[in-house]
Structure formats: C-alpha cells, structure tokens
Amino acid sequence: MNDFIQVCEPLLAGKEEEYVLDAVKTGWISAQGSYVNMFEDEFAKFCGVKYSTTVSNGTNAIHLGLKALNVSPGDEVIMPDFTMICSALPICYLGAKPIFVDAEPETWNIDPVKIEEKITKKTKAIMVVHIYGHPCDMKTIWEIAKKHELKIIEDAAETHGAEYYGKKCGDLGDIAAFSFFANKVVTTGEGGMVVTNSKDLIDRAKYYKDLCFPLSGERTYFHQDIGFQYRLSNLQAAIGVAQMEKIDDYIEMRINNNALYKKYLNDVGGISFQPEKKGCKNIYWMNAAVVDPIKYGVSRDILMEKLLERGIQTRKFFVPMHKQPALKKYGCDCNGSFPVSSWLSDNGLYLPSGSGLKASEIEYICEVIREIQKKN
Ligand SMILES: *Cc1c(COP(=O)(O)O)cnc(C)c1O
Numbered sequence: 078m079n080d081f082i083q084v085c086e087p088l089l090a091g092k093e094e095e096y097v098l099d100a101v102k103t104g105w106i107s108a109q110g111s112y113v114n115m116f117e118d119e120f121a122k123f124c125g126v127k128y129s130t131t132v133s134n135g136t137n138a139i140h141l142g143l144k145a146l147n148v149s150p151g152d153e154v155i156m157p158d159f160t161m162i163c164s165a166l167p168i169c170y171l172g173a174k175p176i177f178v179d180a181e182p183e184t185w186n187i188d189p190v191k192i193e194e195k196i197t198k199k200t201k202a203i204m205v206v207h208i209y210g211h212p213c214d215m216k217t218i219w220e221i222a223k224k225h226e227l228k229i230i231e232d233a234a235e236t237h238g239a240e241y242y243g244k245k246c247g248d249l250g251d252i253a254a255f256s257f258f259a260n261k262v263v264t265t266g267e268g269g270m271v272v273t274n275s276k277d278l279i280d281r282a283k284y285y286k287d288l289c290f291p292l293s294g295e296r297t298y299f300h301q302d303i304g305f306q307y308r309l310s311n312l313q314a315a316i317g318v319a320q321m322e323k324i325d326d327y328i329e330m331r332i333n334n335n336a337l338y339k340k341y342l343n344d345v346g347g348i349s350f351q352p353e354k355k356g357c358k359n360i361y362w363m364n365a366a367v368v369d370p371i372k373y374g375v376s377r378d379i380l381m382e383k384l385l386e387r388g389i390q391t392r393k394f395f396v397p398m399h400k401q402p403a404l405k406k407y408g409c410d411c412n413g414s415f416p417v418s419s420w421l422s423d424n425g426l427y428l429p430s431g432s433g434l435k436a437s438e439i440e441y442i443c444e445v446i447r448e449i450q451k452k453n
Contacts, residue, residue, distance in 0.1 A: 082438055084390045085260040085363070086431040088330075089316070091323045096315035108287075110311030112318050119321040120255075120270055123238070124247035128279035129272045131309035131317075132286060135234040135256025138269035140167035141307060142252040143202070145271070145281040146228045148173045152201035154230075157187035158397045159418035160206040163256075164232045165398050169407050173201070176410070177398045180417040184354060185209065185365075188417070189217035196221075202228040207236040207246050210331070210362035211351055215241050215249050230254070234269075237262040238328045240358035247272045252282070257313075262327050262362055262432070263320040265313040328360050330432040335361035337436055338428060341443035345450060347373025364428040365394065367421065374453045377424050383449045389442055394425030 100112055113131055121129035132138040148154060150172030156164055158177035168175040176195050181188035185208050192203065203222055205213040222229050229250030233239075236246040237255060247253040252275070255261075257268035271282045284292055289304030291297075320327075335350065342348050347369040353359040368377040375383075381391045397418035398404055399411040428442060 081388045082390060082429045082434075082442065083431065084392050084427055084429050086433060087259045087264050088327060088431060088433040089264075089319075090433070091319040093316045093319040096319050097312055100311050100315045105311045107310055108308035110314065112311045112314035113309065116265075116314040116317040116321065117270070119318065121272055123321065123324065124245045124253075124272050126248050126253075126272045127274045128276065129270055130279060130283050130286060131314060132254075132269040132271055133307045133309055134267050135254060135258060135269040136163040136167060137305070137307040138254035138256065138271050139164065139204075139230070139232055140170055141271050141282045141286055141305070142230050142254045143167050143171055143173075144285050145252055145273075145278045146202055146230060147281075148201050151199060153197060153199040154202045154204055155192055155195050155200060155227075156204040156398070157206050157208070157418075158399050158415045159185060159395065159421055160208065160232065160398065161234075161395050162398070162401060162403070163234070164204060164206050165401070165404060168204070169404075174199075174409060175398065175404065176200070177413065177415065179413075179415045180208075180421060181214070182417050183352060184211050184214070185351060185417075185421055186211060186213040187218075189214045189221070192218065192221055193225075196225050196227070200225065200227060202230055204230045204232055205250065206232040206234075207239055209351055209365045210236055210239055210360040211353065212236065212239050212241040212246055212249065212357050212359075214354075228252075234258075234261065235362040236360060238324065238358075239360045242356040248274070251275065252278050257317060257320075260431075262331060262360060263317070263324050265309065265317040265320070268309050268313050268317060327432045330434075331361045331430070332359075334430065334432075334434050334439060335364055337439045338364050338366075338443065341440060342446060345373070345443075345447055347371070347450075348446065362430070364430045365425060366428055367425045370424070374450055377426055380446070380449060381426055384442070384445060387445045389429065389445060391429070392427045394422050394427070397422050
C-alpha cells in the first residue's frame with residue numbers, strides 16, 4: 078500500500094494486447110488498416126460529431142485544426158494564458174500570433190469577459206482549452222465569435238467526454254483537437270484526433286495530414302501544397318479501439334476519484350479543487366488542487382516535497398504562456414497582467430490521478446496531506 082504512487086499511470090485494462098497483436102499478425106501496421114477506421118468512427122460517434130481523422134499526437138491535431146481554419150501568417154488567435162504550451166506552438170508554426178487572455182478564478186478556463194478587449198482586425202479565431210476536464214463558458218464565447226465573425230477551435234486534449242449543457246467537448250466549436258498521450262483519459266501511447274461537423278474542414282485536415290496527396294486517392298506524386306505527415310499508425314489505433322470500449326468506465330473512475338479526494342479533504346482547510354459549474358460535466362482529467370499557503374499552513378512546493386518523501390508523486394500546474402521565453406522570443410505580447418493564471422501556476426499541483434487509482438490509495442494520500450498540515 079505504501080508503494081510509490083505515480084501521478085498518472087495509464088490504464089490498459091481491456092483488449093489492447095489482443096488488438097495490437099492482431100494488427101501485427103495481419104501486417105497492417107502503418108496508417109492504413111481497419112483499426113484506424115474503427116477508432117475514427119467510434120470516437121466521432123462518442124463525441125456526437127460527423128467527422129474525425131486520427132493524427133500522430135494532440136499538438137499536431139491542433140496544428141491541423143488551425144490549418145483547416147486557414148489560420149495564416151499575420152493572423153491573431155486568442156487563447157488562454159493558462160494552458161500547456163502545446164496549445165500555443167501550432168499557432169506559431171503557422172506564422173500567426175497567439176494572444177493571451179487570463180483565466181477566470183472559478184473554473185481556471187479562459188475568462189470570457191476578457192476576450193473582447195483583445196480582438197483586433199487581425200483576429201481570426203478563438204482557441205478554447207477546456208482545462209483539466211471542465212468545459213469553457215461556451216455561451217458567452219459563441220456570442221463573441223458570432224458578433225466578430227471568428228472561428229472557434231477547441232483544444233479538447235484533456236476533456237474526452239466532458240459536456241456543456243448536454244453537448245460533448247469536441248462538438249462545441251468549428252473544429253476540435255484531442256490528445257491520446259499516456260496520461261489522458263483514453264490513450265494510444267502517442268496520438269490525437271481532429272473532429273468537426275464540417276465536411277469542408279475535415280477534408281482540409283485530411284489533405285494536409287497526409288502530405289497533400291489528393292483526397293481522391295490518386296497517386297501521381299504531384300503535390301499542390303505544402304503538407305504535413307501527421308498520420309497515426311494502425312498499431313496505435315488498435316490500442317485506441319480497445320480504450321474506446323472502456324471509455325465510459327475510465328471517465329467514471331476519474332470522476333469518482335475526484336469525489337473521494339473532495340470527501341477525504343473536506344475538513345482540511347486551504348486545499349481547493351476545480352468545481353463543476355451548472356450545465357457542465359467535468360470529467361476531472363486531473364485531480365488538480367490549489368494550495369492556499371496561509372490557510373493550509375504549508376506552501377505548494379513544500380507539500381510536494383513532503384508528499385514525495387511519503388512515496389506520492391505530484392506535478393506542478395502549467396507555467397502560463399506569458400512566462401514562456403520561447404513565446405516572448407517569438408514576439409508574443411507577454412507584458413499584460415495575468416493575476417489568475419499566475420496564482421494558479423504558483424499554487425497548483427496535480428495529486429495522483431490515474432483512472433486505476435485505488436480508493437485506499439486516495440485515502441492514504443489524503444491522510445498524509447492532513448498529517449503534513451498538523452505538523453506545521
Ligand atoms: C496533452 C495536451 C495537448 C497535446 O498533447 P500531445 O502530447 O501533443 O498529444 C494539448 N493541449 C493540452 C491542454 C494538453 O493537455
């Protein structure tokens with residue numbers, strides 16, 4: 078029981094091995110094969126969208142999504158300051174400029190009230206990132222996008238199955254990107270997916286994903302545009318198909334884990350979790366907690382050290398975009414005031430969050446958190 082508890086182990090509890098071996102035996106190991114098609118179909122159905130295409134990872138899914146929206150050099154894309162750098166880099170790949178908006182204190186997502194002041198003639202799109210499993214405040218964002226004729230791209234890398242008034246993430250904008258990295262709710266090791274309801278956008282994504290080969294399947298080896306090679310292999314898709322058979326269980330496990338943390342830490346002051354706002358289904362990808370060093374009595378960094386001494390691995394929250402040297406060098410405006418994202422990044426940590434975490438482990442982690450407070 079006191080073995081080392083990792084921050085987020087993947088759970089491969091279904092037919093992963095069987096399907097991967099099947100792919101190996103049939104020889105379909107590259108990007109063509111039945112598992113790729115099955116994975117794409119299952120995932121689109123799950124999200125409630127019409128179209129999908131697999132991609133080599135989530136970052137490339139965002140890149141393709143932006144490319145499909147025709148984000149071009151000189152364009153601006155509004156995005157949250159508080160996210161992982163994977164959200165911002167693809168905007169830079171396209172020669173466009175990421176424009177940062179602070180987080181809202183309650184959900185930690187992009188603050189919709191602060192979006193409009195950042196819109197200029199160059200603004201092409203708004204990127205929403207549903208952080209840690211909680212959907213963004215889409216109603217307000219839809220209104221802003223409509224008023225200013227902007228496209229919406231969802232970075233839904235952390236929100237497989239999260240819902241906003243009954244609609245799933247991935248179905249909340251013009252196009253969306255998912256990740257299947259090892260720590261996500263469903264994984265293929267490395268992998269991603271682009272989903273949309275637009276035939277035109279999915280065709281553009283598929284075209285650019287595969288070196289701009291004609292979608293007709295013709296192989297003349299004349300290429301009309303500069304494409305990318307972002308295909309996912311049938312081997313990885315085989316894992317994805319097995320994961321999709323369990324996705325509802327995995328989501329339930331994450332939600333239950335978070336409920337246990339909240340229950341056991343109920344009387345420990347100074348540790349707070351992301352809420353679930355009205356109309357939203359938070360899938361709690363991570364058990365993301367913010368430490369109030371005064372109320373809890375110990376800082377985030379000391380808490381992390383002491384948890385590690387007791388065999389509990391944690392991670393700090395993301396470093397916000399305005400503090401990223403790479404983005405500053407690229408020419409992003411990093412001078413604004415981002416008090417909420419700075420507060421999150423200084424005080425936030427992920428407690429162990431894997432779907433397969435045992436209730437007894439969560440109880441143990443919470444006991445240790447309580448002891449650390451008592452001793453200080
Ligand atoms: C995981 C993640 C991505 C993409 O991850 P990949 O490792 O490229 O698959 C993008 N955005 C956010 C917010 C993420 O958490």
